[in-house]
Amino acid sequence: MASPSHIVLRPRRRPLSALRNVLTGDAGGGLVLMASAALALVIANSSLADTYFAALKAYVGPLSVLHWINDALMAVFFLLVGLEIKREVLDGRLRTWPDRVLPGLAALGGMAAPALVYAAVNWNSPETLRGWAIPAATDIAFALGVLALLGSRVPVSLKVFLTALAIIDDLGAVLIIAAFYTADLSLPMLGGAALTLAVLYGMNKAGVARLWPYLLLGVVLWVFVLRSGVHATIAGVLLALTVPLRLSVGKPDDPTSPLHILEHAVHPWSAYLILPVFGFANAGVSLAGITPRMLLDPVTLGVALGLFVGKQVGVFGLVLAAVRLGLAQRPAHATWPQVYGVSLLCGVGFTMSLFIGLLAFANAPALEAETKVGVLIGSLACMAAGALVLWFAPAHPSRH
Secondary structure, eight states: OOOGGGOOOOOOOOOOOHHHHHHHSOOHHHHHHHHHHHHHHHHHTSTTHHHHHHHHHOEETTEEHHHIIIIIIHHHHHHHHHHHHHHHHHHSTTSSHHHHHHHHHHHHHHHHHHHHHHHHHSTTOHHHHTTTTGGGOOOHHHHHHHHHHHGGGSOHHHHHHHHHHHHHHHHHHHHHHHHHSOOSOOHHHHHHHHHHHHHHHHHHHTTOOOHHHHHHHHHHHHHHHHHHSSOTTHHHHHHHHHSOOOOOTTSSOOTTOHHHHHHHHHHHHIIIIIHHHHHHHHSOOOOTTOOTTGGGSHHHHHHHHIIIIIHHHHHHHHHHHHHHTTSSOOOTTOOHHHHHHHHHHTTOOHHHHHHHHHHHTTTOHHHHHHHHHHHHHHHHHHHHHHHHHHHHSOOOGGGO
């Protein structure tokens, strides 16, 4: 029998957070999302188009299939967004103000500049100006999918930077949806939502660690928010903020923390089912009626230019300014061309841009179609340009 001095106790490996799994993995969810969007485009322009659009409009209970996807399934996606925001701010890469400065400024520029570009194109049209927030979003799944294809050509620090930026960007998108894209408000339903949220908060403060009470009340919260006039997906974020998080600062993520357990449970469903289904349901646009003139329509042009021009100018411009002014440091082992390439990828706004577009032009099918075309053109241009820049960008000398 070995003596105690010869026994080596190996620490049990704890699971990485879902977000860090994405960073160190192959971002397969982003690739599945790309495939589902491409399939939707093919079907929408095939003999199956009528069946495709009819199926989305069919009602299942009180909501159409499309509304179940956009209001219910996407609430689960926003739950994951909320969980990641809470964990990263309290216990992760955005825990301290120095950690937040660079991605925070980049996210601010990446939201403001595209909105200004869109507004400049649509300034004379109050109807279309409502879509100003469409190009302000970044689709982290798509962007990380592109980075996964590039492999080791991109430093991990840039993947971390892009993810932190996208999380702050998502928070901005949630606030924009709540503030600017709500229908007529129902005070009784808002009161019910507030009461449910208060109970959830009380459970958190009382130390309730089991997840099922939170999830059960989360469904109740979703129903109240759905009927209140505020978009139902906000319920997912509100629920996430009440889920208990056991801090483990400076240590591997605590696998027993309720928030970590829920995040790991939701992540694969979000990445490999919810987002691909959303992409399949919303990326299908018929190209039959699209003419060169339509490509110059204010919505199409504003969205495409906002994503392709506004994003790179806003993100790269504020990153460059922050570093030059000494407010932050450039991501480790990254060159300026590589930072510019990632700034281009921030213009891939697919999921969130489509989502905000559907809210902005809910009763205008023609403008919805223009939005989809603009999002597809802008996002594809950013994907291609960002991938090319990162492929040919020189690596940092310390990496050789």
